[in-house]
Amino acid sequence: MKNTLFTGAAIAIITPFNEDNSINFECFGEIIENQIANGTDAIVVCGTTGEASTMSDEEHIECIRFAVEKTAKRVPVIAGTGSNDTAYAIELSKEAEKVGADGLLLVTPYYNKTTQRGLIAHFTAIADAVNIPIILYNIPGRTGMAIDIATAKTLAKHKNIVGIKEASGNISYTAKLIAECGDELDVYSGNDDMIVPVMSLGGKGVISVLSHVIPKETHDMVQYCLDNNYAEATKLQIEYLDLINDLFIEVNPIPVKEAMNLIGVKVGGCRMPLYPMSDDNRAKLKASLEKHGLIK
Numbered sequence: 001m002k003n004t005l006f007t008g009a010a011i012a013i014i015t016p017f018n019e020d021n022s023i024n025f026e027c028f029g030e031i032i033e034n035q036i037a038n039g040t041d042a043i044v045v046c047g048t049t050g051e052a053s054t055m056s057d058e059e060h061i062e063c064i065r066f067a068v069e070k071t072a073k074r075v076p077v078i079a080g081t082g083s084n085d086t087a088y089a090i091e092l093s094k095e096a097e098k099v100g101a102d103g104l105l106l107v108t109p110y111y112n113k114t115t116q117r118g119l120i121a122h123f124t125a126i127a128d129a130v131n132i133p134i135i136l137y138n139i140p141g142r143t144g145m146a147i148d149i150a151t152a153k154t155l156a157k158h159k160n161i162v163g164i165k166e167a168s169g170n171i172s173y174t175a176k177l178i179a180e181c182g183d184e185l186d187v188y189s190g191n192d193d194m195i196v197p198v199m200s201l202g203g204k205g206v207i208s209v210l211s212h213v214i215p216k217e218t219h220d221m222v223q224y225c226l227d228n229n230y231a232e233a234t235k236l237q238i239e240y241l242d243l244i245n246d247l248f249i250e251v252n253p254i255p256v257k258e259a260m261n262l263i264g265v266k267v268g269g270c271r272m273p274l275y276p277m278s279d280d281n282r283a284k285l286k287a288s289l290e291k292h293g294l295i296k
Contacts, residue, residue, distance in 0.1 A: 002162045004186050005133045006076050007204050007226065008041030009219040012049040014253050014260065015063060019267035023059060025066055028265055032262075033071045035211065039219035040075065041065055044207050047080035047105055048142065048157040049253045054271040061095050068100035078136045082107035082137060086122050088139045090129045105165060105207075110143035127160040131185050135163040135207075138188060145172040148261050149173070149180050156184035165190040170199050178202045192218075192244045196237040199225035209256050210244055212261060213294055246288040249281045262286055 013035070016027035032043060045051040045067045046060055055063070064079045071077050075220070078099040086109075093104050093284050109122060127134055132207035136155065140146040146156075146168065155161050164172050167190025178187050189198035192210040199205075199222065211218040217236055224233035247255050253270060258277050260267045264283070269276060289295045 002184065002186075003133070004042060004160070004204060005078065005135065005162055006042040009034050009039070009205055009222045010042035010044050010078065010207045011040050011210055011215070012069075012190070012207050012209055014212065014257055014267055015046070015050045015052075015055075016266075017271065019268065021268075021271055023063065024268060027265070028063070028066065029070050031212075031265065031267075034068060035215050036071065037076055038215035039223075040211055040215050041205065041219065041222075042076045042078055043071055044078045044105055047137075047207075048107075048139075049209055049256065050124060051253065051271055051274070052080050057092070060092065061099060063294050064096050064101055065099040066284070076102035078103040078105050079106045080107070081126075084109040084112050086125055089122075089126050089144050093111050093126050093130050097130050097132050098286075101132060103135060103162075104130065105135050105137055107137040107139065108143050108145045108147060110145060113143070113145045117147050119145075119147060120154055121157050124158060124160065127158045129153075132146060132160070132161065133162040134160050134162065134296055135165055135186075135188065136169070136265075137165045137190070139167040140214075141169070149176050152177060152185060153180050158179045162186060162235075162237045163188060163204070166198065167191055170192065171201075174198055175274065175278065192247070193237075193241060196225060196230065196233050197220055197234070202293065208249055210240065212256050213243070213259050213289070214240065214292070240292070243288050243292055246285045249285060255281070255285055258282060259289060259294075262289055264296070280289075 079096040081092040163186035186204040189206040221236040243282040
């Protein structure tokens, strides 16, 4: 049995930008502090929600370094260092380890997709190059590449590969994954609308976008599951389902950044090619935030 990197609700944190599109580290620090104060169990930096694909190498590493220093070991910092270039992913992962990341989140290669044998070779090469734990990231809707259960089971044998962020939306796949991998691979929901279903099968938590706007409630939902109080967890899952859906009404992280701006945390916009929300969708999101008392 491997050591668990984290249990609970991690935030897939946005990267706030100034008007000139530079990183707003002051706001970034405030978000991190608010998350920790409200029970968030880990910070996942430079992932999809963090717009890592639009960052320079220097920005990417500086974001990781900043998060490590700001959290000061109060919660784990997990750095997104995945790539469709294995050699680049290795270098980025080594740099993340060097600046103090507690773990890594590695998405499958995308665009230049590989085979399942290639996936094993890709992730093994990265895992061999570092000495910190790795969470794999299965999100075929974005990458066009899924991690087969047999592939996950093989990768779980590596001492540094400890978990998987499961965002396929396929609960049958998740059940089989947990059944096959057992204690060798911790499973985290990658979808906020499936926290309770994944936890009920033995998941260890969530890597969440929802945590941006309701960090305490998201943490509580997961904690109820861990405490085997699924009645209370389900109440929260259902209560916030409309808000969860509206946070994905356009491509993530467009809506969650808009939500943060609406509730008074000035995180700026997204870097292109992500584009500002339509007026109709913005109005729908605002109404959802108002309904839940999040806009004062």
